[in-house]
Amino acid sequence: MREEYEKVYSEIFPFWKKITEEDKNYICDNSTAISYMKGSTVHDGNGCSGVIFLKKGCLRLYIMSDEGKEITLYRLHNGEMCMLSASCVIGAITFDVFVDAEEESECYIIPGPVYSYIAENNTDIKIFTLETAVSRFSDVMWAIQQMFFMSVDKRLAVFLLDEAARTGSDTISLTQDQIAKYMGSAREVVSRMLKYFSSEGLVEVSRKGVKIIDKTALRRLTV
Numbered sequence: 001m002r003e004e005y006e007k008v009y010s011e012i013f014p015f016w017k018k019i020t021e022e023d024k025n026y027i028c029d030n031s032t033a034i035s036y037m038k039g040s041t042v043h044d045g046n047g048c049s050g051v052i053f054l055k056k057g058c059l060r061l062y063i064m065s066d067e068g069k070e071i072t073l074y075r076l077h078n079g080e081m082c083m084l085s086a087s088c089v090i091g092a093i094t095f096d097v098f099v100d101a102e103e104e105s106e107c108y109i110i111p112g113p114v115y116s117y118i119a120e121n122n123t124d125i126k127i128f129t130l131e132t133a134v135s136r137f138s139d140v141m142w143a144i145q146q147m148f149f150m151s152v153d154k155r156l157a158v159f160l161l162d163e164a165a166r167t168g169s170d171t172i173s174l175t176q177d178q179i180a181k182y183m184g185s186a187r188e189v190v191s192r193m194l195k196y197f198s199s200e201g202l203v204e205v206s207r208k209g210v211k212i213i214d215k216t217a218l219r220r221l222t223v
Contacts, residue, residue, distance in 0.1 A: 002028045005108060012053065012081060015124035023118050030114040036101035043085040045096035048112035052082040057105025061085075062098050062181070071147065071184040074139040075102065077166075083133045102178075147184045155183055156193050157221040160203070164212055173209040 005028040010016045016024070033055075036042055042059055043049040052059070059076040061084060076082055084097045119125040146155050159182060163172050172179070176194065180187040194210060197203045202218055204211040212218060 001031075001033060004033075005031045008053065008055070008108060012079070013128065015122065015128055018124050019118065019122060023122075027110055027114060027118060030111055032109050032111075034107050034109060036105045036107065038101055038104050040101050041099070042101055042105075042107070043097065043099035045098045049085040049099075049109065050112040051110040051115050052076075052085055052099070053108040053110075054078060054080050054082070055106040055108060057107075058102040059105060059107075060100050060102050060182075062100075063096065064098060069184075070098075070181050071143065072182045073097070073143050074136065075182075081132065082136075083129060084136060143184070152183075152185060152189055152193055153196075154221055155185070156190065156197070157218045159183055160210060160212060161215065161218055161222065164215075170212040170215075171209055172212070175209075179210075 006024065009024075009027065036057070042052065045064070054076045056078055059082065060072055061074055061076070061082065062070045062072045064070050073084075082099065085099055115125075119129060146158065150158070156179075159179065160172055163174070164170050167173075174182075176190050177187050180190040183190065194203065194205050197218075198205050200217070202212070202214045204213055
C-alpha cells in the first residue's frame with residue numbers, strides 16, 4: 001500500500017516533492033485505507049479523524065442543530081479531500097462536522113497528529129492546508145447563503161440543475177429525503193415544492209427520482 005499512497009499523494013499534494021523522504025515515509029507508513037458502506041459514519045463530529053482523501057465514492061459533510069436538524073455543507077466526490085474533519089490540524093475549526101458515506105466509498109486517511117507534525121515546520125504544507133480549507137469554506141458559505149436568503153423554489157431549482165450538471169443526467173436519482181437533507185430543508189417542504197414543479201411541467205417525479213422536463217423554466221426560477 002505504501003507505493004499506492006505515495007502515488008496518490010504525489011498527485012494531490014503540491015508540497016510532496018519539497019518534503020524529505022523521511023517525512024514522506026512517516027505520512028505513508030501511518031496512512032490507512034478504509035472502505036465504508038453506504039450510509040455509514042465516516043466522522044461523528046468528535047475528535048480529529050484526520051485528513052480524508054476520497055479515492056472512490058461520495059461523502060456528505062454536514063452540521064447538526066441541537067434539535068437534530070441536518071444542514072449539508074457540501075459533498076466530496078472521487079479524488080477530493082476533506083480538511084474539516086481534522087480539527088487538530090486547523091485550530092480555527094471550532095464546530096462539529098459530521099461525515100457520512102452517501103455511496104460505498106474508499107478513503108485514505110492521514111491521522112491528524114501525523115499531518116500536523118509534518119506541517120509544523122513546513123510553510124508549504126501550512127499554505128496548502130489553509131488554501132484547501134478556505135476553498136471549502138466558500139462552499140459552506142454558499143450553502144448558508146442559500147438557506148437563509150433564497151426561497152425554497154429557487155433553492156430546489158438550483159439544486160436540481162447543479163445535480164444534473166454534475167451527473168450528466170436529467171434524472172436525479174435521489175430520494176426526497178436526501179434532497180431535503182442536501183438543501184437543509186424538511187422533506188414535507190421539498191415534497192410540496194416538487195409536486196408544484198410537477199404540476200407546472202418542470203419535472204416528473206417517480207420512484208426512480210426526479211426527472212427534469214423543462215430546464216429553461218427551472219433556470220428562470222434561479223434568476
